[in-house]
Amino acid sequence: MNESTGRRSRGRGRVRAAAAALGLLAGALSAAAAGGSPATALTAPVSLTADNLSTWQTNGIVWSMAASDDGVVYTGGTFSTVRPPGAPAGSSEQPAVNFAAFDAATGAPTGCSLSFTLSSGTATVRALTLSPDGKTLYAGGQFGSVNGVGVSNIVAIDTATCTPRTNFKIAVSATVRALAVTGDTVYLGGDFNSVAGQTRNKFAAVTTGAALKPWTANTDEVGRAVEVTPDGQHVVIGGDFFTVNGTASHALAVVNATTGALDKSYPGFIPNTSTVQDLTTDATKFYTANEGTGGGVFDGRIAVDLTTFQQVWRDTCLGATQAVLVHKGVLYSGSHAHDCASMGEFPDQPRKHLLAQSVDDPKLLPWFPDTNDGIGEPVGPRVMAQTDSGGHHYLWVGGEFTTVNSSPQQGLTRFADGPDTGAPWVPNVSVSTVAPNKVDVNWQTSFDTDDGELIYRVYRDGASTPVHTTTGYSVFWDRPQLRWTDTDVAPGETHTYRISASDGINTSAKSPAVTAIVASKAESYPARVLSDGATLYWRYDEGTSTFAADTGAGLDNGFLRNAPSYRQTPAAVAGPSTAIGFNGTTQYAYSNRSHAQATKFSVETWIKTTTIRGGKIIGFGSKTMEVSGQYDKHVYMLNNGRLTFGTHDGGGRTVSTSTAYNDGAWHHVVATQGSGGMALYVDGQLRVSNALYTTNENYTGYWRVGGDNLATWPNRPTSDFFAGQIDETAVYPTALTAAQVSAHYALRTGG
Missing domain, CATH: 2.130.10.10 (YVTN repeat-like/Quinoprotein amine dehydrogenase)
Structure with a gap:
């Protein structure tokens, strides 16, 4: 043999x-x-x-x-x-x-x-x-x-x-x-x-x-x-x-x-x-x-x-x-x-x-x-x-x-051993015009059942010849985000982009066209989020896809599960961006990358809801396709609309607001933890804090938005999943200061 x-x-x-x-x-x-x-x-x-x-x-x-x-x-x-x-x-x-x-x-x-x-x-x-x-x-x-x-x-x-x-x-x-x-x-x-x-x-x-x-x-x-x-x-x-x-x-x-x-x-x-x-x-x-x-x-x-x-x-x-x-x-x-x-x-x-x-x-x-x-x-x-x-x-x-x-x-x-007849999945594509005089074309790498290294071709404005070709490696559980920046553009121009994926023999259909209007100046809110060091930043501007593009340099894209409601308007922040809607039962997003314990961090997002069932808004969990077995570093809403920020350190450590925020208006939510303890801000103001809670649970996990396990946590709401709209989600490797949080909130109208 x-x-x-x-x-x-x-x-x-x-x-x-x-x-x-x-x-x-x-x-x-x-x-x-x-x-x-x-x-x-x-x-x-x-x-x-x-x-x-x-x-x-x-x-x-x-x-x-x-x-x-x-x-x-x-x-x-x-x-x-x-x-x-x-x-x-x-x-x-x-x-x-x-x-x-x-x-x-x-x-x-x-x-x-x-x-x-x-x-x-x-x-x-x-x-x-x-x-x-x-x-x-x-x-x-x-x-x-x-x-x-x-x-x-x-x-x-x-x-x-x-x-x-x-x-x-x-x-x-x-x-x-x-x-x-x-x-x-x-x-x-x-x-x-x-x-x-x-x-x-x-x-x-x-x-x-x-x-x-x-x-x-x-x-x-x-x-x-x-x-x-x-x-x-x-x-x-x-x-x-x-x-x-x-x-x-x-x-x-x-x-x-x-x-x-x-x-x-x-x-x-x-x-x-x-x-x-x-x-x-x-x-x-x-x-x-x-x-x-x-x-x-x-x-x-x-x-x-x-x-x-x-x-x-x-x-x-x-x-x-x-x-x-x-x-x-x-x-x-x-x-x-x-x-x-x-x-x-x-x-x-x-x-x-x-x-x-x-x-x-x-x-x-x-x-x-x-x-x-x-x-x-x-x-x-x-x-x-x-x-x-x-x-x-x-x-x-x-x-x-x-x-x-x-x-x-x-x-x-x-x-x-052949012939190979299966094409990769059609790429999921998003465009961003946060910075002036350029268009960032972002896409989630595809999946092919028998090839990890795929070829991607970017087409602009209906042309048959690609303007950019590159390769990327992906498997079904790890589909990293890729980006190509188009600088051959001028302010006010409108451009469309499509991308195909190929295994070298079989080529997917081109993705649906996505359109960008070239900006003449930077958008104030996202520019500040990025300058303050966000390592994950989802703006939810995609159409019907499974992809939440990371606008920042981290390229930590999100998987959108079970078809949430895309392109919800009006969004939380003034400008061309849109929000996303979750149904409170099955829909959520999780980060493509796994992360080690964040010993200091900030999570930031905007919410709009009238739910009386509560639900997890954002958090850190050990699983992606299932409810997590380990879960903390999260913000969840109680049935009465109040917000709780919790981390785990030998037991659940929580701080909660005294005010309800399920009034159908947009609210800016930021939770931080570091050497100064835990703090929860809403609408630019510190609402509650505890200087003693400086640590959280140590495990490898994923950032999740819209839902995950809440078993054993205080005042567990009726639903572990959030029903409402979410926008402008960001994660930082530092504890944002009160001044930074206030500045972000102030830029909601464009600033």
Whole structure:
């Protein structure tokens, strides 16, 4: 075996946002393909596109796969029919009782048809693997017959005739969940405690002639994965167990391929709350897929050196991993990852089901096709397999899912090394004319499911030739703002701008035109906000997009969630700017960047509301797509319209106004904290302060506007989300002085 191909035959679970989670995919793409080599549109070392290919479907769960060198993909699981791509459940179905074989290149069934049944209970095929010569397919699971031939949870299939081999019969007492095979030995793992009438607890080995071998690697709990090392000297086993041959080794062990004796134990290596669901190898390492239940779990992946059997790296994403597979230096995985913040990746949010990372580094690579959770537990992908056919390499994925890349597709999908046909999302664009004699063109970098580095072209006044071209890197959770300043303008001129995004082959439609009238002098209010050091400044002048442009140098743009009301007028500050409206239930904004604890800070914004349900106006929280688990440094409105400013220092520290501000008028709100304590200003005047409250909670988080968690905070309002209009939001790394606050308020009419 070599690193470029990985293991082609997957045992039990040997085998694995973004668009649906962000809620942005529908209507986002309008693509035009250009010529070129498919590989140029992918970010190395990724060599597979994220575009799912047309593939037949099952009506149930696919648990196992094995792919042959001649381009056949065998699938097993718990299902009874298969149907064509695009066919809804119940239509155009063909019988396929827990097994089906497909052409890797077309996704269509082959002529190989087998029926796995059980006299009592539900039959299932949990493991498939091919002999090194490809002549025999071994299947394990819970079944009593195959095509009417009696067997006992394991069977050998002659691939040339697609019939059970009558010379391979051996009794296994319970479900077989994992298989691996060499030239003369079949290793199996599962729920069983006897094989051929002899004690074998959870793991066993038999000859390819179905004779039980003396190999013994007894464990106390279920075996879920088994993998032979490339040198044939060792067998890596994984599962739920805590001991191997009586020695402590939880979930993972390396044993001798001849005797089963323990070569490497792993006590305490994986938490007791986690198990190993899958294993795979390349030339230098083996990799684990881990699933946890309860608190303190480990759900990610581990790379282990094949020479020393020591850890090379591990990732700490939360969201159980079910399948792993290596291809050309990339570890592809199937999981339901929802929180990778602990390793500097995406924060807790709706699940992502297909990921990729270098075999040398746990950092996530820009490859993000996605499924849903589907049926069953549900967890999405369960198994992976790969093979070459017709000049292309194919990655097949099976599992519980019922959608792929947001379109209906059940149980099976596949990806290839080209052609890449998916265009990046259309950029979100905003223009700013705060300074005189120039136009700042700001845009939120786009998202492409299989490329991180994208090309952006800026078009002015309907021209077909771009006036500016640049590149930028983005992934679904980190879409930094870019800016180009047009100085070839004159005061009073009107200009329109559009931007496209390209992966080098596929180009999005141009963004809707945005218009700017070139200013002849600086706008007083924003000029003062920027000169006083705002590191985040959202003016909310965008149209219908997900983008709140940062007007300042920080380029910390905001994500606008759930379609707030754009371009509300009149705005809080005189001039061409507009405000934004939030509904008080689902709508809010969060900063693209995460931030360390702000030991001193100011938050500033304008509000207009008549709500009697209160809500959070601005604050700092640990999450973006979900309500935060840690949250403070916030200003919220009570049901009676009064304002509270709170930070957390071993407990909630708050100051509150005695006056209500839900009178339907615009109000200027500034909250500061520093060495002088906490202060809350409204309409340019200090309303309340406390010199003792100088610190706040230490965690990495995001600035949020319009709503977030308020649980446990004093006088918690009916709603955690703010219903009303918000404008001119700014965050500073200092505590603004009373004079600065007063000056800002005085400039509201243009000054």
